[in-house]
Amino acid sequence: MSYRGTIGILTGGGDVPGLNPAIRAVTFRALREGYRVVGIRRGWGGLVDYQLDNQIDNSAHVQILTEDLVNRAGRTGGTFLHTSRTLPARLPRSAVPQHLRARYDDDINDVTPHVLDAIEAIGIDYLIPIGGDDTLSYAERLHREGIRIVGIPKTMDNDVPGTDYCIGFSTCVTRTIELTHTLRTTAGSHERLLVIEVFGRYAGFTAMLPTMAGAADRCVIPEQPFDMRHLTRLLVEDRNHHPSGYAVVLVSEGATMVDEAGMSFEGQEKDQYGHRKLGGIGDKVAAQLKELSPEFNKGKRINVVNQRLGYLVRCGNPDAIDSIVPMAYGNLALDLILKNRSGQLIALRNGCYANVPIDIVSSRKKIVTVDKYYNAERLRPKYETFRDQPMFIMTSEM
Structure with missing residues (x-):
């Protein structure tokens, strides 16, 4: 079967209600636009754990997403892709998977070169990370490395810069x-x-x-x-x-x-x-x-x-806003991908849906004035x- 390309999606950091509706929205729209969609399991950890040998079964780290799969999950809380607080740029030796230990043996390791290789091996053309400022800060790093990124903000604290609203708030x-x-x-x-x-x-x-x-x-x-x-x-x-x-x-x-x-x-x-x-x-x-x-x-x-x-x-099903906003955010992400735009963060600004450069995530802290x-x-x-x-x-x- 021929695809326009492959879109990867992952969720990082703490779970919140609204993640599954966002995954559902991305998947539905992407499939109908002719893309293949893969879910990266356990946030950035799935890319760290991915083994480049094509004879290895990586189904524990990457999952093909279908309408039936995401439709069932989209009505529920949490994230069926699972999540972690893995930061590939600062991976302790104890967290380095066995297949990378010969290459990375310092107390703290930057395994980004492997992450880039994994993204290429999976065939991801666009990556949509859903997370807070920690998850998105690493997404910004990948953007600088040449990966086409469209981020979606998520955190109960609502403290991602550049947007009025983060999923879960x-x-x-x-x-x-x-x-x-x-x-x-x-x-x-x-x-x-x-x-x-x-x-x-x-x-x-x-x-x-x-x-x-x-x-x-x-x-x-x-x-x-x-x-x-x-x-x-x-x-x-x-x-x-x-x-x-x-x-x-x-x-x-x-x-x-x-x-x-x-x-x-x-x-x-x-x-x-x-x-x-x-x-x-x-x-x-x-x-x-x-x-x-x-x-x-x-x-x-x-x-x-x-x-x-x-x-x-943070547990249980999303309320109305955390069912509607993730739907809109997912579709906005596909709007950008269809226009071949990346390095962007989906946002709400003064009540209107928008997008901003993803480097705003590391520009400052968003706090109460x-x-x-x-x-x-x-x-x-x-x-x-x-x-x-x-x-x-x-x-x-x-």
């Missing part, structure tokens, strides 16, 4: 609002303070939007270190003015206290992108709220309900400047 915000309202019943029944730790390493969008929507009284975000005594005073005031005697704060996992050196981590181990696993700031906030509360509550301690939402906001959107004194979003703003308000800063 809406479902994350929706789940955060739902779960926060669910936890209110316990906080209200016991007249406690409710501390909820949410995702957000460098950017506070996942705490800001739910708070703006009424899910919480206060939020603390990575962009603005906070004073624990000040937060305690505000939450005690909120609790004492609430008819059911409770108050809620959303805490971004990357938030920091003014008297601490940095973020809170679960351990010392780093992934291949240099990130340590975040976690624990919610525990610290909860413990100090309990300790400091008597000072602002006539000497009486207030107990705390403390919950980390974690994977609950504190002066414009966050009231650092009140520890909550600013409820103003909505006119002419995009749907998700503070996500259009480029």
Whole structure:
């Protein structure tokens, strides 16, 4: 059978709802335009593990995609292609597969030459990586190496530069609002303070939007270190003015206290992108709220309900927006391929679908503009400047 070419697609980094609809959209459109479509399994790891010997079975690393296959998966969450945090440019010796160990034996290895050989051996003409700034930063590297790349942004944190929207963000915000309202019943029944730790390493969008929507009284975000005594005073005031005697704060996992050196981590181990696993700031906030509360509550301690939402906001099926936007993103990627354009990132800008050069991914960090959107004194979003703003308000800063 004759094809116009071969399109490869992969998903990297954390899973989010909306990945399978994006894979479905790319595959449907590509097949109908006469392309063959292959899925790379486990993100960049599938290309690292791919063996160049044509007598080797590489079906564990590369999968031919059909309409029937992606149609079934397209209604579900997660990614049926699986994912990893593999970075071929910085592969530890322990992660180098057996077939590459004679060639790469340093403590840290750049196996990009093998990745380029694998892409050629598979016959990929265009590669569509779906991921956050880590996955897409390596896609930018491949673009510089001559690979035709069209990237699709994905991350619950919504912090990929150049786009208002990343796949997974809406479902994350929706789940955060739902779960926060669910936890209110316990906080209200016991007249406690409710501390909820949410995702957000460098950017506070996942705490800001739910708070703006009424899910919480206060939020603390990575962009603005906070004073624990000040937060305690505000939450005690909120609790004492609430008819059911409770108050809620959303805490971004990357938030920091003014008297601490940095973020809170679960351990010392780093992934291949240099990130340590975040976690624990919610525990610290909860413990100090309990300790400091008597000072602002006539000497009486207030107990705390403390919950980390974690994977609950990234698992399960996508909401409406994370079903529609991935469909559009996949079709936009094919629009570019049909025009023989590459080195681009699919984007939403000010409510309109667009594309931008993929090198924007490494140009800067996308974070909340504190002066414009966050009231650092009140520890909550600013409820103003909505006119002419995009749907998700503070996500259009480029």
